[in-house]
Amino acid sequence: MARLEVLKTYKIYIGGAFPRTESGRYYTPKNAKGEALGNICLSSRKDVRNAVVAARKAFGGWSERAAFNRGQILYRIGEMLEGRKAQFVEELQLQGVSKAKAEKEVGVAVDRLVYYAGWCDKVSQVSGGVNAVASSHFNFSVNEPTGVVGIIADQSTSLIGLVSQIAPVIAGGNSCVVLASEEIPLCAITFAEVLNSSDVPGGVVNILTGSVDEMLKPLATHMDVNAIVYASTDASKLKEIQEYAVDNLKRVRHYSQDWMDADSQGLHFITDLMEIKTTWHPIENIGGATSSY
Amino acid sequence: MAKKNEKINWEYAPAPESTGHINLKEQYNLFIDGKWVKPNSGKYFDSINPANKEKLASVAHANEKDVDKAVKAARKAYDTVWSKMAPSERAKYIYRIARLMQERAREFAVIESLDAGKVIRESRDVDVPLACNHFFYYAGWADKLEYAFPNRKVSSLGVAGQIIPWNFPLLMAAWKIAPALATGNTVVLKPAETTSLTALKLAEIIEESGLPAGVVNIVTGFGDTGAAIVNHNDVDKIAFTGSTAVGKIIQKAIAGTHKKATLELGGKSANIILDDAPLDQAVEGIVNGIFFNQGHVCCAGSRLFVQESVADQVIEKLKHRMNSLIVGDPMDKNTDVGAINSKEQLDVINSYLKIGQAEGATMYQADCSLPKSGYYCRPTLFTDVAQSSRIVQEEIFGPVLTIQTFRTVDEVIQKANNTPYGLAAGVWTDKGSRIFNLTTKLRAGVVWANTYNKFDPTSPFGGYKESGFGREGGLHGLEAYVKLN
16 A cells, blocks of 8 residues: 655754744645645734744854854754755655746755855955054954844745855844745745744744734834845835834845846945944053164 | 142243134135135025124025036036046146145134034044045045955945035035045035034135035035935935934935935944943043034044943043133134034033933033033033933934943843944943953944044045935045946
């Protein structure tokens, strides 16, 4: 007798755990052939708030990790993703991507994680520096993470947009709440499983599935979210986000690019979600001695 | 030799700066397309010396049509001249402006003090030199932009609309105009209504420098003038320094447009004194942090945190020092604290003094006499305040300090960061490792360790959280005015 396959329940990812949505609701996205992708959590605004709380809680610890350590963890995510390549290719195919393209997408996603892993401990040398002030002070600027970042994942891809948006945000030391692609959400949840096995502390990345329209407002108006990353081309939605952002002066970053493109990565994707901190300290120069040798 | 019981008069003799050498017109028009033009509205308003309420000049009130004219001039100058000019030539114009300002530095300092109420010592030694240096610094960037943004293609934005506050009128104009020009943009700038004069004097220098017509346009007026700039369709960039409330209005107004923005907003910055700090130096730092420029400083160290074991000592020293501050005529070179910028602002400050007392805090004011005419406020501190007190949470923008105590470093980090603002912070301790622990954990854009309220053109300035976004100064200040591909 043939063995009965065990089907996977897709759940959301909050604070390092995989709960079902608190609302108990689900939706059933279908692929082009009309096949159901699964019963996916239709997350609620309460899930959004729980995710923000988890992200805020994780922020302090993650932002204070040594940049070197964050780099190792990002690399580890890449390793874990590579190891589960077959599963992602299968999910991408189910969601309508050809096998060749699916294999390429997973490959680019792994490479992107490795790329950002390498940036973690180099950002401050390239983007920060010592400022030559005229007075007798030592003055330097460094990048620091902005805080909790809301990410509305690229809706047209299941994996590569999501990875390309999350990696630079956490490379810089932020934590995030991610709204997955509504129509093709499978890779987002499976990617959460990759994160969960990669030493990424719980709460650093939180991933929700469901209606972007429904979750957008609670996320973009949340007073404990410091920035929003939006990567689709809907101008009216972008305007909506920019208006929601006003109450606590969220930084809104908008990207429109083909995430499969090799140029869709760079230092600025990291520094866009970082602040510049400038520190001053006096230099004592009482005698006025100079170093003559 | 004085007899033992004889009371010695330690008061300084008056040392007023002369005002005879300055050139002020009775009436100022708008500086648009390289010409001085009458406002479409036909209206003028008075610019008052807040130290004695005397009228200094009348200034044009630009309306929407005037702003439109200025934006059109800026667009034309951008399209036909400025964006096409070799960056090294652009640099030379900016250098020239810096030099001309330096030549007329004394005149600028005097007018700034007359118009804004700030003490002549600060105008002369801080505002004006920093403003000149800002132009000199950014001039040098004009032909080196590719070094600032490695691996990216840099281009200018177009027309920048810039709205500046009344606390550092000329300096803020320099902070806005210099980087905008260096990166190849043209400018429409609106000074604050109470302090238009040094921006108009700057326009005279710009005229004198031969800068092509329309590259910099100065439109004076009130909030409606600013709104016309923000809402103009042909403006590509808004740079605003002012209150968080107005910053939010601007962010909302430009949502859904192509306009890029930098907002430099309010603050409620923590100044933290640890038990091992050199206390006399720290007291000078507290005074400089909150009473510099009458406390009209967005990054003012308005929330003082003193470690419990030295709190009594610090507060006693601070009160003693407050009593030696000379409050009065801004034009006197001995004056430490000048006039409050306007009646409106004095009303705001006084209302907070009432709120603080009504909330149960203990108020202490410096024992000093105030001039009879003009707008003045005694240096003030509040003890017995709570983290939730309005005077602890809200920006007062005056010479008013709140004092809280703490026991541990972790406690003060929590308290200092517990605010919607994140502009600046100060830390006073002799221990290096403590400094770096605190400066790393304080969520603020500028952190001064064992110093306070220091500024430099090379040093990026700007806030975290609701203190705004974007940086001004330094390499990072260029990003606000460029498009990167």
